Amino acid sequence: MSASKPQKSGEVRIEHSLNEKEEEFVARRRNAVLQSLNKLKIHLSQDEVPNIALLGSGGGQRAMVGLLGSLVQLQKTGLLDCILYLSGVSGSTWCMASLYQDPNWSTELETVKDKIIQRLSSSKVSWTDAFAKLKKYYSEKDEKIFSLTDVFAAMVITTYVKEIDEHTLTDQWDQQSKDPFPIYMVIDKHCKQNNDGDPWFEFTPYEAGYSLTGAFVETSSFGSKFENGCKIKDQPEIDMLYLQEDPTSLPEDECYKVLMDLVDMNLSVLNGKDPSALDESIRTKLNKLNGGKRQMVQAKKMNLTDKKTAKQYMEQYTEDVYNDLNRCFSFWPKNIWTSIIKCLVDWIWGRNYDFLHNMKDKAVPSTLLESETRDYEDAGLLINSPYFSVLRKERDIDLIISLDFSEVDPFKVELRRAEASANSSNLKAHEEAACLNPSFWDKIEEWRKTYSTSKWPYSDVQMITDLMEVAGKNILNNEDNLLEQIHLAIKIHK
Template sequence: MSASKLQESGDVRIAHSLHTKEEEFVVKRREIVFQSLQKHEIHCSQNKVPHIALLSSGGGQRATVGLLECLVQLDKAGLLDCILYLSGVSGSTWCMASLYQEPDWSTKLETVKDNIIKRLSGPGVSWGDAFAKLKKYYNGKDFFSLTDIWAAIVVTTYMKEIDEHTLTDKWSQLGKDPFPIYTATDKQSKQEEGGDPWFEISPHEAGYSLSGAFVETSNFGSQFDNGSKKKHQAEIDMLYLQALCGSALAGEDSKEFIWGKIQDFLKHSRPTKEIMFEEMKEDPNSPPVEKWYQVLMDLVDMNLCVLNVKDPSALDQSIRTMLNDLAGGKSQLIFPTQKLNLADKEAAKLYMKQYTEDVCNYLSQFSLGPFDIFLSICRCMALWIWGRNYNFLHNMTDESVPSALLRSETRDFEDAGLLLNSPYFSVLRKERDIDLIISLDFSEGDPFMTVREAADRFKKLNISFPEVNIPSEDLEKPKDFYVFKGQNAPTVIHIPLFNVVNCGDEVEAWRNKYRTFQGPYSAEKITEVMEVAGKNISNNREKLKEQIAAVVGKKAHN
């Protein structure tokens, strides 16, 4: 089937153009931007309204609440209505998901902010509710991955809610807010020569920013063949979307943290476990419940033991004995033949991967009823599967799309921050015609890494981006406002969260106090981060207006 016919069918769209509904939105939003500019006495013709994108980096809950307060301060400065696009990575997408729950949030932002902070400071989701949500994911999809687990037992811990709305059903109620773009990374494409790892999800379509290959957002996750939908899957909900975009621990070094979360989940969801025990007792073919549960706990504990370089032999023996008992003394389980060598960390990880797979594969022959979900969790951990979904480009033959994207039936998606911790690629599609980028950087560590990496990557891709030169004395003592300009490139404003203006000589102390991978912030910590983040906007109101006026002048001249 030709590309043009595929586009007409509405299934898969291969084109370097905006979705027609996004184009329609831009026309309406430009009128709001125009009116806002007039109020600030920044004059331009209606066909020269600048396209301004607000980008927000990842950074866990630091980015979530930091972005929220920056938006509040932009609103107070009368500049929020100048923003055409709002795009985020990781923790920033958690803030976006909360905002866009409320129709036209930008018209009542102070109230919306108070409601979000009240929730984030309040009680968390119960273990029972988290498990019920995990079961919905497990039973309702063709692919179950660590992203489902991350959504149910980690994102809920931070966001204190289970958001089952979808991006498309909420957007149908909206109209007066910046256009939201959520970002993720195609994991395989990161590792493939000539791949396209940059993946965006908007209210209208999801797809590859560089290749120009998209599917309707409501169909992302459905099964496609040669551009046509074969099997429908329900649209992903906002909780899963937050996990997909905010899975920064999908890096290999985080297994200890996630095994620990699974261990906590098993230990603290006793009521859930007892319900499952009752369900399994009704099945005469199920093995003794307590023994099965103990095998599961021992397997989790053994993985943690090895990751902490501790001798797991007692747990290993317990698992072998228990499995032998479950099989009536005739266990056919074949364990890894090589010996566990704790001194060699990589070899030990591979041993436990195989060991965990072997135990899971062996147990899958039993009728384990509701415990099957925990078997799948352990298998996902062994295989390290994140964000697995059907590939909507499977079996297409379009030459404009990297061939590797066309071959596989599935693709795995993870946090875009694992590739570049700011969503520059989403807004720098040529057809979005961006004139000014305001980049809020909530990154941990080097506060200039994202903007420098973006400049390097765009140079290699021949995409216009200004030169980025940072004074050497600023590397350790960053200021709160940087402007980078180029002849045929958008202007980029870069704003590091912690800087010498809002933190004085305590920049490093602030960074250490607010690490990315901490537990949920207390009300006091939320307030502190918001105050610091807000100053970066309130202290620079006039500078922001000057740069907006400058791009208006540049656009008029061009």
């Protein structure tokens, strides 16, 4: 592993190397891994210790609970202390964020697990508290970078994780010393859509940035405004609630459906398509939300060929929908509603200032240098696994344990693609990776329905513990396979 040069605070780092502090942590953690392997009667020297990464896929609360159950069983088998990196996307990050609230959670996992189960099964975040959090997001951020991620983190994710977690990643990590190194993964929306640049974006306790490009900024400075590689305006560090936002797992309540129909209607009019079906759908839902008291006047037939008039019509129509929704949620200030509608119309997720803006560096794709802001989305919208973060060459990973809680196994599907791109992308991939798929055997279809990705938040203790038990059995059934893969990884590392 190669460490970076010392970095000045508030400056962009462009290097294919590990952050200096990550390098120091890895050295300490490898000593702990050596002791754990010795306890498993795997005797080796310090230089032979393999670098093992554990991945958690997306899958909403199913992924959160499934990862927790898997980690509990890994601890019971003595394998958890052999893990160097823990990386997740989407629902798995909900579990990670909960775990890392407790210093050295991996040594007290039973206690931490019970606390998480109690919270998921009994706690509740009130709408008043959730809205207060949304207002805080709105007041802290520049208007340019307020997005739907702020809205759904405050108003929806809180209903799943049953808390408002205002810890930051850097503050959270200051208390840690014995746990695997966490990596959270998202994607750059522009790079994904245009198939250029580098879509893979990672957050660690020390740095946030583009995994393949090797362009990073201190995590505490992510979201701040940069110009030519230097920070020029502070924004508060994003908190763990924001980092857990996951639009792929949302249930479709009536209010959410109205907003989605409104987005589709704006797009239809923009493209000259008849919006009448969407208009009727919106009116039906608003009628239901308002207890049968229809408020909006009947729509007039618009001339779609007159773009200016159609745009003016939709601006007024959007305002009318806002007024109707505001009768249901009268405590929402108009300025916040207006910003939310704007974000919906433009489909703005995860917008933050681009810390690479106006830099002049040939090592960075030009598309990452040009815009003032970038949009970041749940990685599950591209590939539902964070494997790119651990396949960085400088992390020198010897073994990947991939836990899949999604509809299909994303790691198996993409492993060959990663190997094919390894040379050009500075990645290191190994076929010896142990890919574990915690499917539910004979009752798989029944389990899929019970624990669907879009299911409303779990509240039943038995439902949570049953899912944890199944995930744990998957680890137990694969214990011998894992040990075998560790032996192979040791041979690779020599």
